[in-house]
Each structure stands twice: as C-alpha cells, then as structure tokens.
Amino acid sequence: MGSASSSEEASTPAGKDAVANGDGPPKVKEDDGKLDVEAFSNYKDENPIMPNAVEDGYPKVSPPPKKKADIFTEDDMPEPDTHAHSIKPEPNPMLDALVNDLTSPFSSDIIKVRAIFVWIGLQPFSMMRYPLKLNPKSTMGYLKRMALGNLSYAELFTVMCRMAKIPCVMVSGVAKSNVYEIGDEDVDNLRNMWNAVYVKGGWRLVFPLWGLKAIAGRSTGSHPGRDIALKGDALKEMILDAINEYYFLTDPSEFIFRCMPDEENWQLIKSPYTKTKFVSVPLLRPKFFEYGLKLQAGSQEGIILCEEGLCEVRINYSKTYVQLLPVLLYYDRENGGEHTKEDRHTAVIIEGDVVRFVMRLPKGGVYKLQILDIYSAWVCSFKVICVEPSDMGPFPVEAELGFGPYGDLKQTVGLEAKSHLNGMEVIHTNQEVEFVFSRARPMEFMAELVHNEIWEEDLADCVSFKSDMGQLVVKVKIDIKGEFVLMIHAKDVGSKDDFDNVVNYLLILKEPKKKKPGEEEEKETVFSGMDQKVLKSLGLEKVVNKGKGNDAAKNEEDDRKRKENITKMKNMSKPLTKEQKRAQELASLKKALTAAIDSRNIDQLERAIEDSKTYPELQEQVHEAEAKYTALQKMRKHSSQVMDMAQSTISEIHRYKEPTTAIHEVMKATFLLLGENEKSTGDWMHVQNLLRKTGTGSVIGRVKKFDALAVPLKTAKRVLAILEPYDRYEVTDASAGAGTFYIWASNIANDVVAIHT
Numbered sequence: 109m110g111s112a113s114s115s116e117e118a119s120t121p122a123g124k125d126a127v128a129n130g131d132g133p134p135k136v137k138e139d140d141g142k143l144d145v146e147a148f149s150n151y152k153d154e155n156p157i158m159p160n161a162v163e164d165g166y167p168k169v170s171p172p173p174k175k176k177a178d179i180f181t182e183d184d185m186p187e188p189d190t191h192a193h194s195i196k197p198e199p200n201p202m203l204d205a206l207v208n209d210l211t212s213p214f215s216s217d218i219i220k221v222r223a224i225f226v227w228i229g230l231q232p233f234s235m236m237r238y239p240l241k242l243n244p245k246s247t248m249g250y251l252k253r254m255a256l257g258n259l260s261y262a263e264l265f266t267v268m269c270r271m272a273k274i275p276c277v278m279v280s281g282v283a284k285s286n287v288y289e290i291g292d293e294d295v296d297n298l299r300n301m302w303n304a305v306y307v308k309g310g311w312r313l314v315f316p317l318w319g320l321k322a323i324a325g326r327s328t329g330s331h332p333g334r335d336i337a338l339k340g341d342a343l344k345e346m347i348l349d350a351i352n353e354y355y356f357l358t359d360p361s362e363f364i365f366r367c368m369p370d371e372e373n374w375q376l377i378k379s380p381y382t383k384t385k386f387v388s389v390p391l392l393r394p395k396f397f398e399y400g401l402k403l404q405a406g407s408q409e410g411i412i413l414c415e416e417g418l419c420e421v422r423i424n425y426s427k428t429y430v431q432l433l434p435v436l437l438y439y440d441r442e443n444g445g446e447h448t449k450e451d452r453h454t455a456v457i458i459e460g461d462v463v464r465f466v467m468r469l470p471k472g473g474v475y476k477l478q479i480l481d482i483y484s485a486w487v488c489s490f491k492v493i494c495v496e497p498s499d500m501g502p503f504p505v506e507a508e509l510g511f512g513p514y515g516d517l518k519q520t521v522g523l524e525a526k527s528h529l530n531g532m533e534v535i536h537t538n539q540e541v542e543f544v545f546s547r548a549r550p551m552e553f554m555a556e557l558v559h560n561e562i563w564e565e566d567l568a569d570c571v572s573f574k575s576d577m578g579q580l581v582v583k584v585k586i587d588i589k590g591e592f593v594l595m596i597h598a599k600d601v602g603s604k605d606d607f608d609n610v611v612n613y614l615l616i617l618k619e620p621k622k623k624k625p626g627e628e629e630e631k632e633t634v635f636s637g638m639d640q641k642v643l644k645s646l647g648l649e650k651v652v653n654k655g656k657g658n659d660a661a662k663n664e665e666d667d668r669k670r671k672e673n674i675t676k677m678k679n680m681s682k683p684l685t686k687e688q689k690r691a692q693e694l695a696s697l698k699k700a701l702t703a704a705i706d707s708r709n710i711d712q713l714e715r716a717i718e719d720s721k722t723y724p725e726l727q728e729q730v731h732e733a734e735a736k737y738t739a740l741q742k743m744r745k746h747s748s749q750v751m752d753m754a755q756s757t758i759s760e761i762h763r764y765k766e767p768t769t770a771i772h773e774v775m776k777a778t779f780l781l782l783g784e785n786e787k788s789t790g791d792w793m794h795v796q797n798l799l800r801k802t803g804t805g806s807v808i809g810r811v812k813k814f815d816a817l818a819v820p821l822k823t824a825k826r827v828l829a830i831l832e833p834y835d836r837y838e839v840t841d842a843s844a845g846a847g848t849f850y851i852w853a854s855n856i857a858n859d860v861v862a863i864h865t
Contacts, residue, residue: 142241149256151244157266159280159301160371166275169373172310176357179308180218188214188223195227197236197247206247207271217274218307221314222356224268228261229320229351261316262301275306281369283318284391286700286719287693290410290476290491293387302367304374311376312357315367319355354394365392391489395481400427401488404462411491412477417469417498421477421490425461429515431482432456433508434465439474447476447696452502455614456510457531463510468498482804483812485711503614504558504593511593511614520803521598521610522548523580532614537589543582543596543613547575551598554607555582557615558593567592589617603797604788608805694725701729705736713737739817739863750811750852757845758807762799764843767792770834771846775799777830777853781819782810786826816856817863824860827853 143151162169195210210227211220233251242249250267253259262278269276283300302315360376368386369375381389390403390410404422412419423432434454437447450470454477457464469475475492512531518524527544535541553575557567571594573582584594592615597607697720704716717733720726764771776789779798788794799807831854840847 142243148242148244148249148252149258151253151258157263157278159278160369160374162277163270163275166277167306167311169304169311169376171360171376171378172308172312174308174310176312176359180222180357184219185222188219189226192223192226193230197231197251201247202243202245203247203250203268204271207268210268211272217272218357220272221269221274221305221307224265224272225314225316225319225356226351228264228268228316260301261320262303265303265314265316269303269305277304277374278302279304279313279369279371279374281367281374282386283315283367286486286715287697288391290389290391290489291387293383295387300367304376307357313360313363313376314357315355315363319352352394354398359397362392362397365389393486393488395485395487399430399481399487400425401430402426411493414467414469414492414494416496417472417494418500419467419469419492419494421465421467421479423463423465423479423488425463425515431509431514432463432487433480433482435478435480436467437476437478438471439476447699450475452504452506454506455503456507457614458510458512458514459530461515467492468500468502469494470502471497483711484707484709486715501560504560504591505595505612507593507595507609507612509609509612511612513611517611518548521608522551523598523610524548525611528613531612532616534616534618535584535586536620537617538585538587540583540585543584543594545580545582547578547580550601551575552601552603552607553580554597556595556597557584557586558595559590584615586615586617589619591616600797600800603800604794605797605801605805608801608803694723697723697726698729701726701733705729705733710737710740713740736817739859742859750808750848757848758799761843761845762796764792768842770839771843773830773834774839774846774850774853777827777857778807778849780823780827780830781853781856782807782814811852816860819856819860821861821864824857824864827857828861831857 191213192210195206197206207224210223214220214223231251231254233254236248236251236255238248238252238255242252244250244253250259250264254261254264266276266278279302281300281302282295282298283302284295285298288295288298300317302313302317304311305314306312364375364377364381364386368381368383372380375381388410389408402424404424407421407423412421434456436450436454438450439447453468453470455464455466457466465477465479467475467477469492472494475494476489477492478489479487481487510531513523513525513529523545525543525545527542533541553573555571555573556564557571558564559567567586570586571582571584573580573596575581582594582596586592594613594615595609596611598610599605599607697716700716701720704712707713713733713736717730717737720730720733761767761771761775767775772792772795775795776786779789779795780786784798789798801807803809804813831850834850836847836850836854839850
C-alpha cells in the first residue's frame with residue numbers, strides 16, 4: 109500500500125517540500141539544466157503528454173487478440189523484477205540512460221514494460237532526499253516531480269515506455285473508487301489517468317496508480333538511501349508487497365467494470381459500454397476475477413429492483429471453490445445516510461458450482477449487498493431498492509459456511525455429500541430424511557436443528573446420526589411445518605477442542621396435502637400447498653407455476669402495481685446534491701476509517717486509507733490508520749513463511765511422539781500467541797491435536813486470521829522468555845517446520861513488545 113490516494117491530483121504540497129530541501133534566492137535555469145527549489149517547483153514540460161493521443165506510427169487501436177493469462181504469467185516475473193531492484197536512481201544520469209540500463213538486457217517488449225512498472229513501484233520518492241539543484245529531466249528530477257505532485261504515475265510510465273521505444277498512451281477517464289455508489293451518474297470527482305501499452309501484438313491496460321502501492325517507501329521494507337541486497341524469497345516478498353498485480357496488463361473485459369475512458373476506443377472491447385451501463389453494472393473488485401467468478405443470467409445488473417422484499421444474486425464458480433460472505437447494509441437516508449447491518453436476512457445457498465445470495469428485506473428503502481471473501485477482502489457489491497418489505501422474518505441462523513456441501517468439504521474435513529447436493533431441501537412433516545456422506549477419516553460428529561422460535565434442546569429428538577464403515581448418516585424427522593436449519597459439526601477424535609461447523613442445510617417443512625372427499629386427484633409434489641412468498645424467497649416460484657394458466661385480469665392488475673412500484677423505486681434512488689454527497693462521503697469515510705482501525709484488518713485499513721487521503725478533514729484519522737497499517741503489514745510479512753508451509757511439514761511436527769524440548773517449547777510459544785492456555789500446551793498430546801486441525805481452525809488458518817495487535821504485552825514477554833534458551837539454527841536443525849514457527853513467534857513477540865514500549 110502506498111501513500112497515494114485514488115486520485116492522481118493528490119500530492120505533497122510544494123511549499124512543504126521546499127522547506128524540507130532548503131530555500132535559496134530564486135533562480136531560473138543554469139547552463140547544466142539544473143533548477144533551484146522555487147524554479148523546480150514551478151517547472152512545466154514544454155511538450156506535455158496529451159491524454160488519449162496516439163503518436164505517429166503507433167498501431168491501430170483495437171481490442172487485444174489474447175487474454176493476459178496467455179501472454180504473461182508468474183514465470184515471467186523473476187528476471188525483470190530482480191533486475192529492476194538492481195537499478196538505482198542516481199542523481200546525475202538522465203532518465204533515458206537509466207531506462208536503457210533497465211530494459212536493454214531484455215528482447216521482449218512485455219518484459220521491458222514489466223521492468224519499468226516494477227522499478228517505478230520500488231522508488232520511495234516521497235521519502236527521498238534530493239539535491240537543492242536538479243535537472244527536471246534527470247532521473248532524480250523526475251522522481252522529485254512525482255514527490256511534488258507535478259508528475260503523475262501515468263505520465264512517468266508513459267515517458268519511460270516511450271524512451272524504451274514501446275508504444276504507450278496516457279488514457280483519461282473515470283475510475284470507480286471505494287466511495288463510488290452504484291447508479292451514481294455524477295462521477296466527475298472520480299477522474300483519473302491510466303495507460304495503454306502495445307505489447308505482444310495488442311494494446312494492453314496498465315493502471316500504475318492503483319497497481320503500485322509502495323511509492324511512499326513503507327511497503328518496500330527499506331529506509332531511503334539505504335541499499336539492502338535482497339535475493340530469492342525476500343525479494344519476491346518485497347515486490348509482492350509493492351505491487352497489486354491485477355492492475356498490470358488487466359484484461360479490458362474486466363477493467364471496464366471499474367474504469368471507463370473518455371474516448372470509447374480505449375475501452376478495448378468489442379461491445380463498448382455507454383455511461384448509463386457503466387454506472388449501473390455491479391461493482392466487481394479484482395478478487396472477483398482472481399477467483400474466477402461469473403455473474404449468472406439475471407444477476408448482471410448492479411441495481412436490483414425488489415418489489416416484495418424478496419430477491420437474490422447468483423454467482424458461478426469457474427475455478428475452485430472460495431467461501432463468500434454476504435454483508436447486507438440498509439441505507440438510512442433519514443439519519444444522515446448511516447448504513448446499518450441487517451443480520452440473518454441473507455442466506456448463502458450452495459448448489460454445485462452456483463452460490464445464491466437470497467435476501468429477505470425487512471423494510472422498504474435502499475440496501476447495499478457487499479460480498480466479501482473469508483479474509484474480509486471485498487469481492488463485489490450490488491445496490492438493492494425495495495418498495496414493500498418482506499414479512500417472513502430472518503433466517504434461523506447466519507451460517508458462515510452457507511447452506512449446502514461446499515466445494516472443498518472433502519479436502520478440509522474428509523466428507524463428501526452423497527444424497528443431498530443442494531443447500532436447501534423441501535420435505536414433508538413426519539417424513540424421515542437421511543443425509544448421507546462418505547467419510548475419509550475418523551472424526552467425532554454432532555448434529556443439531558435450529559429454528560427461529562424453538563430451542564435447540566426441544567428439537568434434539570428430531571435429529572440423530574450414525575458414523576461407521578466410512579460413512580456418516582444424519583437422520584431428520586420433524587413433525588411441525590416451518591423453516592429449520594440442520595447444522596453438522598465435527599472435530600478430530602479425542603480432541604478436547606470445541607466442535608467446528610462443517611456443513612449446513614436449510615430445511616423447509618410442509619404438511620402433505622390431504623385429499624377431500626370427491627376432490628379430483630392432483631399430482632402431489634413437495635411444493636404443493638406451500639406459501640407463495642416462501643417459494644419466491646427461495647427462487648422456486650417459477651418452477652412451481654410453470655405451465656399454469658394465466659388470469660388476464662390479475663396479470664393486468666399486477667402490471668399496474670409493478671409500474672407504480674418502479675416509479676417509487678426510481679424516486680428512492682434519486683441522486684443527492686453535491687453538498688449532500690460531500691457530507692455523506694465524509695460521514696461514510698470517517699466511519700469506515702474508525703471501523704478499519706478497530707478491526708485491525710490490513711486489507712480494510714488499506715481501502716479506508718486510500719479512500720480518505722484526499723479529504724483534509726480526515727487527516728488525523730488517516731495518520732492513525734497508517735500507523736496501524738504499517739505495524740500490521742510488518743507482522744503480515746512475518747506470517748508469510750508459515751502460510752506457505754505445506755501440510756506435510758505440519759504433519760511432520762505432530763507425528764513426533766517425543767519431540768525435543770526445543771520443538772515442544774517453540775510450539776508452546778506459537779500456540780500461546782494464538783490464544784491457547786500455556787498449561788494445556790505443556791501436554792504434547794494437546795499440541796498434536798491442535799496441529800491436526802484442518803480448515804480455518806488449522807494452525808495455518810489461525811495464523812492467517814491472527815491479530816498481533818491484540819496480543820497482551822505480558823503474553824509477548826512470556827513467549828520471548830520461552831524461546832530465549834534456544835536459537836533459530838538449533839531449532840531448524842531439529843525440525844525445519846519448527847524453525848519457521850520459531851522465527852514467526854519471536855518476530856511477532858518482539859514487535860508487540862516494541863509497540864507497547
């Protein structure tokens with residue numbers, strides 16, 4: 109993450125920079141082209157780069173013939189990335205000479221562009237010391253112009269690519285930042301610049317401002333002026349921290365969801381967007397595309413019009429399963445635009461490679477559905493406009509895992525669903541239903557039923573299970589109608605830990621239809637006699653009503669009511685005035701900053717800081733958030749080696765029947781940081797049980813979610829005392845895995861002590 113905001117106009121005030129570098133008598137230009145402080149601050153290029161302008165001889169502007177994945181992969185990164193780190197911005201050489209040194213080892217234009225992109229990202233220009241006199245065309249001159257805000261990322265990238273004889277254009281347009289609201293047509297405050305560069309036979313998009321996060325010097329891990337020789341994993345880690353890879357050669361079909369150029373041809377897609385379409389599509393973040401997600405038909409509009417408080421969004425997985433979490437926020441316009449979270453009003457229903465986010469809206473108005481991943485990274489969001497609320501009430505539970513057997517259920521806990529593959533089941537009262545799973549390893553299980561108004565203890569007789577011969581069978585028989593949740597929990601055999609929820613089902617209980625004397629026989633289905641609102645809330649009304657006759661009068665009345673509702677919805681979504689929007693943005697950003705600081709979530713902090721940097725009223729909170737971000741980022745680096753460990757390495761540690769004292773003490777210190785009781789971890793069997801856990805409860809999963817800032821000073825000092833008799837080499841010689849945990853625990857504990865003292 110860098111010090112830059114989402115607007116390229118944001119910069120360090122020139123006066124502040126001038127004071128830092130000293131003031132002298134104002135002069136204009138000397139024979140060597142160097143300028144003094146005042147003249148440098150006011151320097152303007154004689155031939156500035158014009159946005160969207162194609163130079164003579166450039167290839168025709170058209171969509172690229174291939175996807176990014178077809179022309180550039182991770183295997184292409186190490187050589188240019190390592191070389192870029194070796195090229196230093198000396199004060200004297202001109203920038204064209206540096207570009208030659210940077211790109212001359214490579215024959216491929218795409219690798220040259222990569223080297224330029226990475227080099228810019230590694231320069232801590234806003235923290236560097238500059239000579240009092242500088243030629244603005246020198247390398248250091250360009251970097252100082254960046255620090256002063258007289259040169260943008262897009263301009264520097266364009267200059268360097270053109271020096272390397274690579275066609276490059278600076279593109280102007282609108283870029284949706286985190287303060288953008290879906291449907292907002294007033295986007296003049298979201299103007300930005302990015303680049304189009306011609307490589308591998310096509311024009312490609314690069315967004316240096318959003319892609320390069322380490323410009324301020326915090327993320328590079330180096331102090332300005334100090335040369336640290338980094339190699340291998342350490343260099344890779346630093347570059348990964350400095351760069352958001354998504355914005356390097358982004359596919360145009362994805363880029364258009366966030367950024368719309370002023371000139372249509374620079375969209376680089378076959379069917380260009382209009383402004384109306386651009387502001388009405390869902391807000392899809394980089395994670396959406398990185399996870400290989402796709403919007404199903406019917407879920408491709410960013411604004412969902414909901415007439416009866418019941419609606420849904422459907423998303424497809426085209427790659428591997430990833431757990432998604434919905435956050436439904438109600439926009440209270442009457443109370444200053446506050447967003448309040450509506451718990452248990454969204455159900456995540458998994459149906460094979462489709463996940464459905466089914467919403468029951470408790471009141472009329474405007475909502476935002478945000479979808480996050482398990483690490484709280486923003487994936488996508490939708491705007492929901494509701495006229496008449498649902499009277500169905502919340503779902504029985506807000507299941508983090510959703511409803512249904514998810515994609516990696518077998519991998520994480522060794523279960524595979526054999527009988528019920530979808531997350532929602534409609535069954536009759538007093539009907540015994542068996543949920544059958546194959547079981548890959550011995551585990552202890554527990555099953556329970558949850559209802560909105562009935563205690564779990566009162567439903568205990570309605571559910572039972574049997575686990576043997578590699579199979580788990582859960583039986584359910586309920587004698588009353590309504591909505592229930594079947595929750596199945598598991599843990600390792602002999603573990604003293606609590607059970608973990610592993611899979612859930614949403615059950616709709618209905619009474620079988622009774623035939624009256626003389627009534628014609630009607631084919632009975634599981635949907636017969638069900639309330640239409642229940643069916644609609646589960647997306648089943650089209651299935652049930654398929655083939656039924658239409659009542660013309662009723663259809664006409666429905667059409668009239670629908671038109672009235674659409675008019676109401678449009679009135680609800682009328683844009684605010686600029687003053688109202690400014691006040692709303694400030695309130696929203698301030699709340700987001702406070703929440704991010706309290707959450708100690710590094711991704712949430714990064715988003716909040718980037719969104720708030722251009723608002724002078726929020727600078728105090730921004731500085732506090734930046735300090736917390738820096739501490740968390742340092743601690744995240746400590747965790748990277750643990751998170752990269754193979755499961756076989758963890759298994760090697762827990763297989764020790766009698767580990768050395770050093771190994772046991774290291775694991776005791778590790779779990780002490782993770783919140784375990786020191787006395788219990790004195791028992792090696794208990795440590796083994798902790799190491800056997802899988803999924804989010806595994807040691808790697810816990811390190812991923814670990815909040816180092818929540819560790820008490822007393823605990824950190826105790827960890828250091830436990831580790832003091834040993835050194836990393838002694839521990840690593842005994843076990844490579846334990847050596848990794850030793851480094852992590854000692855680094856975290858030392859950082860916690862430093863923060864407190």
